Amino acid sequence: MATVAVTGHMRIDPQRSAAIADSLRAVLARSSADGLTGLSCLAEGADALFADLVLEAGGRLEVVLPSHDYRARMVAPH
Template sequence: MRYGVTGHRVLPAGIADCAVAHWRRVLPAGSALVGVSCLAEGADQLFAAFVLAAGGRLEAVLPWAGYADSLTGDGSRARFDDLVRPATTVLTMPDATPRERGFLAAGQTLVDRCDHLFAVWDGQPARGVGGTADVVAYAKQRGCPVTVLWIDGVRRA
């Protein structure tokens, strides 16, 4: 089985711990674990790091060539580099204008490559094309099981 992730780039306090605790409970360790991530800041990098630390294999789906240069959060570019290097597969979407099309294409490709999607998501509409809500909607349309990981009452900034 392949497990994918979609989620917010900025995670409020407690959400990362909630997601990691869930993954520890339900995911296999070692080579039986295959994770698919777009390696964005926040939930994507958190899941990718978890997969690699558990001894799993990582597949990366990037929204466009040079995507790493768009990562501006504290340390997110360095984490991206550390995560993409050991990935067994790296798929890069064709360059798109506007860039949001690249996010949507990557999210849809991620869903098409996984058997189960984890959404570190507050349940709110996407703030841009290809956001978490769009990826979750696509997964549901495709019949891909989705597990939402969030804490009731927590709001994102």
């Protein structure tokens, strides 16, 4: 079993998102053979991209909430 965690910027430059996704896929591909768990707070940007790619790779997610009011303080209404 492999557990992978990523944190990154909330605003990803659209011109770089494909390269970032490719890099993350390469890391996840090395981990998915033994079972993959991704740790993420599901924030907009890099964290959400990572979570999507973990699911795409057939892995499972564990969500980490940094504080009890994280959503109210850090997440935009949309």
